[in-house]
Amino acid sequence: MSLYQLPLNRLIERRLCGDFYRSTDPSLIQPDGSIDEKLCKVDEIEKSLGRIQGVMETLWVSGDFIMTIPLSFLAETWGRRAILGLNLVPRVLMLLWARAIYFGYMSSVSYVVALLGPALASSTMTLSLWLPFWLGIFLLLLAIPAIYLLPSHGDPAEGRQSPDEEQREPLLSSPLLKAQDDRKSLFHSTADRLQTIYTIVTSHPRNFTLLLISFMLTSLASSDTKLLVQYISGRYHWTFAAAGYLLSGKAVVNFTLLTWIIPKFLHSRAEPGQETHSTVDKANVRYASVCLIVSVLGALGIAVAAEIWMLIPSLFVYALGSALPIFTLSLLKSPAICPPYAGDATDPSNPESHIFSIVMLVKTVGSLLGAPLMAALWVRGIGIGGVAFGMPYFVSATCYMIAIYVFRGINVE
Template identity: 40%
Template structure:
């Protein structure tokens, strides 16, 4: 969040100077710079959109291809190691942006695309795969699980979407490079913070020879052995740790790929629909990367001021996710239990105690899944309305309530991720690191593919909108509304 605004301004400033140096040198100030207000011309904004789109595609592509190896590495070396490794490309991204902006005589503006390629060391997909899998294993209670997902999104909202843009706006107003330096400092602080986390210990080395094991290719074999099964050992106890590391990591990567292939080979109808919903939602959310450009170009706002607007939206997200939605979920559960107790009566409770009938618990789970479907549809509906309102907003006064309406849909992951653990998906997560862990990796890969497509589609629509002008600037948000609408139809077809 400290990167986006200053990086956009760095590239815009470089492109702006090149444009006016070639077409109108009189616009250049004595120090060679150009006032930001003159940089909103179509030629500059189109090139800016293309460069940002290419950078996003490079970041997402490297992240996608390394997700399975790095998640397997997390299983082998521990989550702390991979989470710390995940900080390296982010720090390089900030430092390289400063280098491209400061050494403008020695580095071409397109050199900024070199840093996103370091997502091969880990990006958002790797990070989210680990975090969401860990969070999903904290509890089996559907309300608590949805609440935990909400807290994760709320923390992300308050720090990366509220404090980040506000701090970037305030600091870049004083010095353009300041938010980049602050970001590097915070990443350095994250290293001891990650090391202090109490995460699951590194699993013992096992399954080192999956390819030679006849059970490994048996479709009836569980994706992960039961917790009480003895760990497999290497053929020689005298082998050193370094000799076992490479085959163990390769075996884990192969096993995870095989598990994902099994999930994709014959997914249940509900799981296929839910994966499609994740894909469409991630594709639609790619428009948020263009929001600073959209506000800056359509309403002639400085990028430093756009950060405060984004912070107001993120503040609303935090209140919505951390307070309103969890309270509403707890209230609805109390109401549902009260209705069930009233309908059941003392006679049915006594009968269940004698017969051992467990239908009450099953009905409760089914009701919870049905509630998640209803609430997911509600989030998608407001996302459709919010995206359309943003696309058609004629002024900032109309844009602000449109952003708040759009933000109501941010609760969607609370319900879609909860549905992943539903029995109706046909995947049983029987142990930590089991099928549920693979399922979350699969979801992150699906979302990353959608983000990769969105990184190409949304900037293309943005460039086309700039060429048409007027309301056509909202083309990316119109496309997002269409994706959310299609996802709404798919969620309605999920049967629980």
């Protein structure tokens, strides 16, 4: 997605810009039909771009949310390879889909991509606006052989799966609802899964519900990051290529924080043989609260940054909050949040295999709410002008502050 975002913004803006100047001042259009990108940074064009991007992002997240459970059932019936291969078709047209398996590995990979994506897009789009799209299609095609290297699903010779293998199951896979029940319709299978989710959430302690609320709030708040490219370009009249290089610097901070600083810090704080669940959980809650406070400060800094020199340090402060998932996801293993299952770990009624999937659904709901909200606030802010440009980031800071209050209600004693 980081490879597509910059050229996609520029492509839509160029079309809107051409339509705008053909009706207002055709003399600014060059003989080859091009228009200086700096001339496109006017309110009418930026508002139209914000509306279009908001609708596109909302539709995309809606598709993810609606299809998550049905696709998990189809993956059980047809196999993971078929569904992942099918999943590449729309990605060739547009974007990349991320799954919630092995969060540590996925976070590292995502930040490497976030580091390389904007810089690669910025450098290639200066040669040709279409080059990042062709490069993205090529990279997606390379994913096809990787998919077919995955182990097949449902092979009778595999026998009973181990608990570790269960983590590789399709999202929201439930041993209670395996594909041998394929006589059920897709609708009934989806309804059964939703009932399973509801039962798990209501049977867990209040701490689990509070943690899910915090996941939704932070996911909603982080929807503002999708606006950063347009925010930098529209408010400070930077080209999209220049904005991409700046965002690569933010990704460097994220990557350094998660791969070196945080691990070193946690290692230095560890006391072998003296740590209990309670002390570890208290530390995770404390560090998560610090990350939320930093996110509040970063979002407020971005919101009030009237000049680019004020924005840059605010972006880096905001990037420091990216360590939050390390601590919040670690809390999912806390007995005070998710009590250990008393029965056999391979028991079909064991809810632990569903926890991460439920978290991802909740985060998707937050993104689904955040995408149209942030776009609407951005468009409204452009119309008002001044400090109102930062309206999406004021709202993000508010969501982070509410999440801090929610965290105070989590008791891990």
